[in-house]
Amino acid sequence: MTSRRPTSGRGATLTRDVAPGIHRLEHAYVNCYLVEEAGAVTVVDAAFPSTWRHLLSALSEIGRSLADVSALVLTHAHFDHVGFAARAVQELQVPVWVHPADRRLAAHPYRYQRERTPFLYPFMYPKSVGVISAMAAAGALTVKGVSDVRELPSSGVLDVPGHPTVVFSPGHTNGHCALHFADRDALVTGDALVTLDPYKGARGAQIIAGAATANSSLALDSLTPLAETGATIVLPGHGEPWLDGIRSAVQAAKATGAA
Template sequence: MGNRATGLTEPAPGVHRLDVAHVNCYLVRTDDGLTLVDAGLPRSARLLDTLLKRLGARRGDIDAVVLTHGHFDHVGMVRALVGEGVPAVVHPADRRLVRHPYRYAHEAPIWSYPLRHPQILPTMAAMAWNGALTVRGADVAASLADGEMLDVPGHPRVIATPGHTDGHCALFFEHLGVMMCGDALVTLDPYTGHRGPQIVAGAATADSPQALASLEALRQAGERILLPGHGDPWTGGASAAIDAALRLGAH
């Protein structure tokens, strides 16, 4: 459901996907309130405001921002939202990264990817246009723990999935039928343009062997929808996605 052309879709009832320059964040709406998972790019704020208006809400009505990790393309709106009184949280191992979202570990030099994969240049340009080069860090709470059931609307369970970053976490909204994977598993790699289930390339992944090992934690999603940080939702079952990503391996 939704209008893909506008960047707004509803992959599951009450779960709204905001897609700006192939960077996803998700607004969950339940009877208890609103939870934003990840915070996209700075210009994702325009799309968020459009969605909130449709829902009869405003930014201050968001009960929590839960970050899967601290990379620049997932924290673009955090500083503004925190400034408006919205609480935000991340795993302790990524708290420093949220403060300094460009200071991240990666296995391969980023500059080599546009040379090897020139098809990604339009995506990179779109990300830059939407603020990818101007993200300001923020100080957020650090209290996510593996297995914890969060006291936020939707009540997701935290699934530790380190590798992409040290503190990367997925969020299992079991009763809503979705697993939000962040960048633990994506269906579009912005650094290669490759589509299908995979981990993110070494240009932005700290430890690919660990990232591949962490995929096993996502199997508990079963046949529920996987919602990645980049690319379209996956509806073909968690095991099929994980097996495909493992076959592809690091890249």
């Protein structure tokens, strides 16, 4: 049964069991996921520095603690997904997994490739202003990089709680990876496919605008391996879960195209 409630503190919401044993922590328009297996937890993505306190509340809500966190997996290494990663390494000594093509970006999360300058987007897409403002208030400008990482493979099953299959899906970043939890019929798409584009403020299945995407053409091509998973539950890095299946999400994202 899914329950949705704010965590203690401002601006974060925990939705339990968006897929079996997977919980969505949304903070300032960025999603993290807590994946349970046999009493241990994998955290997927790290949002912002101030998300840490919301992570503590979310773990408590599901009957877990920091001691139960066994791994942090980054779908990619943009600043809004690296947020508390350095703190997790320092305080928890847990492995942080990131694809080798994003390893340098993880250490320097603001030095990312993009097709277009982001500065014009608030004028072109006024709906994005509230989203970007919330991210800034959550610490988007103060993220510390993390260099003590393990290399996420491009394929195969990752030996962390939940045992996801890695789906290499570059384009948004060079090393972007989605995570397929086949036994739960769920796919964490990160920013390879989202249902909210922070740079446009637009909702619906889509890739993220060129303001934060390295190669939109490659990002659109990477939707194909996502579709091939056949997952029913789609859990994006931004926006609400898509429950009509990855194939319909991919179809919608391709129809929307790049921006």
